Amino acid sequence: MTGQFEMQNTIALVDDDRNILISVAMALEAEGFKVRTYTDGSEALRGLSSQPADLAVLDIKMPRMDGMELLGRLRESTNLPVIFLTSKDDEIDEVLGLRMGADDYITKPFSQRLLIERIRALLRRERNSKDGGGETAEAPLGRGSLVLDPARHLCTWKGEPVNLTVTEFLILRALAQRPGHVKNRDQLMDAAYGEHIYVDDRTIDSHIKRLRKKFKEIDDDFGQIETLYGVGYRYKEDKAA
Secondary structure (H helix, E strand, O other): OOOHHHHHOEEEEEOOOHHHHHHHHHHHHHOOOEEEEEOOHHHHHHHHHHOOOOEEEEEOOOOOOOHHHHHHHHHOOOOOOEEEEEOOOOHHHHHHHHHHOOOEEEEOOOOHHHHHHHHHHHHHHHHHHHHOOHHHOOOOEEEOOEEEEOOOOEEEEOOEEOOOOHHHHHHHHHHHOOOOOOEOHHHHHHHHHOOOOOOOHHHHHHHHHHHHHHHHHHOOOOOOEEEEOOOEEEEOOOOOO
């Protein structure tokens, strides 16, 4: 069923395979989305600079400018939600893409229904982060040097802002809500993607690595996100006032 907010959302599809562009665009339009298609990264960068979209679906391997370079250029000026399309042999690219700031990836060949559900989940989180959930907006969460403000989608560490994607923010919040308690990957998947969306373990691990990297760029001694091998992750509350 098409949600009311989806009618206002524009999706940018970037892929050099015109068959994919046509079929996915038709599926999205049938769900009430507006769609703009691009056949390479250079064209997409120009188009998104003049006409921003609400979410982008990028193929990794494209001529002229591939998905990785396009993502890097986009991340210089925007936190636009991005989903990568990858081949089965692109495991390294998947991890690198997530570290660079993609929110998710889907492996080709893929289910159009799965892609649509991933898009909906990302847009829903983006909308909630901007409006703070309305009357049920959460108060800022403080854990020592960490402050998370869900209503404004802001994160600071020792007073310094940390630029997080929606997915990273939700994973960190799930961990920080109960310091010392272990969250397994399934629980973090549910927190970040919703109970009806499946992603594999590597996706969560990649997000955790990127979270640590972002905090260590501010504080090299950051070690609050702990790994319990074979179990999951937990947040160790720091004692700073």
